[in-house]
Amino acid sequence: MINNRTHSNELLVGENALNSDINQSWEQDNQAWWDWYVTLADNGGMQDGGPLVELPTTPNVDLPTNDDVAGELDVPYELTEDQCLAFRKEGFIKLPAVLSPGAVARLRQELIQLLGKTFGVSPDGGSNDRFLSLEMMWLESALIRSYVLSPRIAKISADLLGVKAVRLYHDNALSKEPGCGRTPWHYDDHHFPLATNDVVTAWIPAQPIPVAMGPLAFAKPLSVFELVKDIEFNKFDTSYDKQVAEAFEANGVNVEDGPFAVGEVSFHHNLSFHTAAANRTTQSRIVLANTFYADGARVLEQPTMVSGDWQKFIPGVGPGDIAASKLNPICWPPNAERKA
Numbered sequence: 001m002i003n004n005r006t007h008s009n010e011l012l013v014g015e016n017a018l019n020s021d022i023n024q025s026w027e028q029d030n031q032a033w034w035d036w037y038v039t040l041a042d043n044g045g046m047q048d049g050g051p052l053v054e055l056p057t058t059p060n061v062d063l064p065t066n067d068d069v070a071g072e073l074d075v076p077y078e079l080t081e082d083q084c085l086a087f088r089k090e091g092f093i094k095l096p097a098v099l100s101p102g103a104v105a106r107l108r109q110e111l112i113q114l115l116g117k118t119f120g121v122s123p124d125g126g127s128n129d130r131f132l133s134l135e136m137m138w139l140e141s142a143l144i145r146s147y148v149l150s151p152r153i154a155k156i157s158a159d160l161l162g163v164k165a166v167r168l169y170h171d172n173a174l175s176k177e178p179g180c181g182r183t184p185w186h187y188d189d190h191h192f193p194l195a196t197n198d199v200v201t202a203w204i205p206a207q208p209i210p211v212a213m214g215p216l217a218f219a220k221p222l223s224v225f226e227l228v229k230d231i232e233f234n235k236f237d238t239s240y241d242k243q244v245a246e247a248f249e250a251n252g253v254n255v256e257d258g259p260f261a262v263g264e265v266s267f268h269h270n271l272s273f274h275t276a277a278a279n280r281t282t283q284s285r286i287v288l289a290n291t292f293y294a295d296g297a298r299v300l301e302q303p304t305m306v307s308g309d310w311q312k313f314i315p316g317v318g319p320g321d322i323a324a325s326k327l328n329p330i331c332w333p334p335n336a337e338r339k340a
């Protein structure tokens with residue numbers, strides 16, 4: 001453990017702020033974690049990137065009922081063998097038409113309402129520069145439950161990983177508000193306290209995402225994590241993000257950073273390095289990110305502060321135990337016998 005206070009980050013508190021060690025618990029709540037985390041992104045010293053882009057108004061669609069959404073999200077999405085192989089090689093895949101335009105519009109409407117209730121903000125009400133995060137919404141919203149426990153999404157996740165059954169780690173509404181800067185380069189292995197690499201996140205946009213809004217962007221192939229595995233994470237400043245970007249640049253790593261069409265969903269592996277550009281539009285970039293892992297996985301022996309508020313998502317389960325609390329239902333296959 002290093003006890004010199006060589007750097008600081010004003011959003012860290014308590015022991016988290018005192019030394020450069022990350023082998024300690026996160027000492028604040030989930031939103032404080034995100035507020036801190038985005039300060040680790042290098043924005044080139046320029047937070048002010050000029051006027052925000054006004055997007056064309058989205059065409060009106062008929063909003064489906066709760067039952068329509070649940071029905072749609074029950075229907076399997078058949079993957080080809082080539083798609084599964086591409087995911088395993090590249091570490092991510094972007095799949096078209098996982099959701100209908102109506103289901104996307106309904107998701108956005110519901111997430112805006114939930115985010116508004118929690119944070120007292122209107123997500124499209126001008127720039128507040130923040131990255132808002134709201135987790136475990138499936139426990140309070142029947143509609144969100146359909147998107148989170150969806151057999152359609154969970155089966156894609158299980159098929160891509162090539163495992164029989166997947167459990168939910170958590171749901172997470174991510175609202176990158178107008179003017180908010182980059183998401184730092186990272187892989188989720190660093191973030192989730194799970195002792196397995198059979199982990200995938202379904203990143204479900206609640207509107208189309210043009211480049212100006214900061215789509216999730218993936219370094220490829222999956223194995224590029226090897227290039228940066230010796231770069232030390234720094235919890236105080238942007239040096240980790242910068243060094244990863246430099247290493248990728250130096251090695252000519254390709255990055256998929258294209259837009260997302262309406263209904264398109266990406267799935268990324270926990271070893272896939274990803275980032276996202278700033279949201280330079282006047283609209284919030286709202287996404288539902290659901291993370292699933294192979295049934296039977298255990299919690300790490302020593303989760304770090306980068307795992308944030310993880311006990312909230314796996315309550316009553318200690319380090320080294322099988323991660324199977326009542327908040328981690330098996331989402332695929334349906335009605336599977338629980339292992340715990």
Ligand SMILES: O=C(O)CCC(=O)C(=O)O
Nearest residue numbers: 174183188201203276289
């Ligand atoms: O939405 C973002 O900008 C980051 C999301 C992310 O890193 C993730 O879902 O793993």
